[in-house]
Amino acid sequence: MRIKRRLILAVGGAAFMTVLFLFMAPGASAHEAYVLTARQFDAGLNVFAKNPFAPLVDSAHLATFLWTALAVLVSYILVFLWSASKPAEILDRIVRKAKIIGPLIIRMAISTSFIYAAMSNAILGPELSLSLVPYSIVIRFLLFLVGFMVLFGVLIELAALIALAMFIYITFTFGVYMATYANYFGEIIVLLLFGSRYLSFDRLILGKDLWVKKFERFKWLETPIVRILYGVALLYAGYTIKFLHQQLTVDVYNEYHLVNFFHATAAYIAAGAGVAEMLIGLFIILGFAMRWTVIISLIFITLSIFYFRELLWPHLMLYGISFSLLINSGDRWTLDAKIVPWFRRLLKRKVFPSPVE
Amino acid sequence: MKVQKHHWLIVLSFIGVFILAVVFFRNAQIQSGFLGLPTVPCFDVTKPTTQSYTLHISISVNGKDYPLAATIGHDPGNCLRVVHTEDASGLVYVETNDHVTYTLQNLFQVWRKTFTAAQFDSYQADNGHILSVYLNGKLQRDMVDTPLLPNSIIEVVYQ
Secondary structure (H helix, E strand, O other): OHHHHHHHHHHHHHHHHHHHHHHHHHHHHHOOOOOOOHHHHHHHHOOOOOOOOHHHHOOOOHHHHHHHHHHHHHHHHHHHHHHOOHHHHHHHHHHHOOHHHHHHHHHHHHHHHHHHHHHOOEEOEEEEEHHHOOOHHHHHHHHHHHHHHHHHOOOHHHHHHHHHHHHHHHHHHHHHHHHHHHHHHHHHHHHHHHOOOOOOHHHHHHOOOOOOHHHHHHHHHHHHHHHHHHHHHHHHHHHHHHHHOHHHHHHHHHHOOOHHHHOOOHHHHHHHHHHHHHHHHHHHHHOOOHHHHHHHHHHHHHHHHHHHOOOOHHHHHHHHHHHHHHHOOOOOOOHHHHHHHHHHHHHHHHOOOOOOO | OHHHHOHHHHHHHHHHHHHHHHHHHHHHHHOOOOOOOOOOOEOOOOOOOOEEEEEEEEEEEOOEEOOOOOOOOEEOOOEEEOEEEOOOOOEEEEEEOOOOOOEHHHHHHHHOOOEEOOEEOOEEOEOOEOEEEEEOOEEOOOHHHOEOOOOOEEEEEEO
């Protein structure tokens, strides 16, 4: 009876994942233009910015920069005030009820990313062309295999082990740039250690138990691993692309004539976007105002897709992690876990003191 | 214990995903879809035009004409690639804002057709088939890097 129920769940899960995959297919291939060409991207990586902060504090932009910073600060204060309120507490409890689907979303994201990367003859991102990697044909096949194993939940830990080996292997080709994809590394580690049994064939075959049962007591590390490595990826990308090689962002700005939209110089917008991306990365690493920070990052990601007509598939992973973090916000290694209860107590004491006191 | 009990399910499900991976892999190896970074930029009308010329490209597969698409390089979102066509006659336009010499490989990238020394689209050079490229009548050794030169005639022959 139990096996029958599990079989229904596994097959149902496979059908559900297939439908989601097919649903994403047109979207993932609709945006064929990427922001810069491979040639422009390589050229931009050879140009180093001398003083990337300068555009923020020059006389023309200082006031705008300070007003923007103040607006952001006020938004974060309002978010903490909201977090301390009773409705926020209730909403938090409701959202957390969906925590079981967090790992499922991530599984979906990583598997579709792998499959679309393989279709594009790339790995992890469109700029990491498999044509640069020795034995790329093997890697391409493994990307499909790992993608489908993770999608349908077949021997997920083994798939993660293969994915980890691929990640290490391509690091020999792409070097430190792979830090941009630290979020994938985090996901792979989590899948390797803890699997993902919900709506999977593994649940049917192996049951709930992990391959290494001792890892069960470390399961709470799932979210911190994903969160911290996602933050590292954003921080690194923000620093290298928008600061160290600011010319890349300037090229994008000029290519799309964004001056008509922002009415500011390319250097100022590049530096501002760099500061925003690095702060988002840092806040995610620290777990500071997690949900608000993730929502801001989602707005950035969505705007970049629509405005620059970027490829959708490289962003699937970012969406997956973001939605997962929106649900599983505030793990024990976050500043939120410390600040919000303290703030709540403080407000109760100072603003709404109990009549007994 | 459970693993031993349901080992047939492990094998079965793994075979399932393996077959799926093989099918997708084979398809990807021969398909014309390309979702990676384009290597040919958009033509920017606001910048000076540094090169502007045409050339003729013809493709034949097993003796039959394989016409070029009329919309090569006309990407959505107002992007006209610097290598593009205006009709299916085989006339290729090169209009650029740079001084780069574009190649036959670039044209096929824009067209999103596989083109390597051993394959054009889904046609693979093997024991019974040969893929060759002629530039102004001269056989090209490095087919993919055949330059797109002004007023030149390029023939891609698969037979």
